[in-house]
Amino acid sequence: MLDFAPSFFLYLLVMAGVTYLVRMLPMVLFRRKIENRYIRSFLYYMPYSVLSVMTVPAIFYSTGHITSAAVGFLTALILALKRKSLITVAAFAAIAVLLAEIAIVYIPVAII
Incomplete structure (x- = not known):
């Protein structure tokens, strides 16, 4: 049987509490509609910004060479801008x- 340290359950409880607070506090603190257009714009674009900040570095460091990562990124970007499906974009970027x-x-580069 698995032997868990008592600290594991403490960590699990703290993690659950923090997750709950992060989701609950905005609803408790901001009961009225936010009318400031700058704050609304900030809150609208924040998820996209955070997702981009986490994803783009992972793209460029996920392969053996930054050149192949850039090729995959550009392929995915071009196909996404042409409104291709997600599976098509992912498949062609991987290829x-x-x-x-x-x-x-396998193709040696001639050094001049």
């Missing part, structure tokens, strides 16, 4: 990264 990695590893 582009694979081909770029193969090209980097």
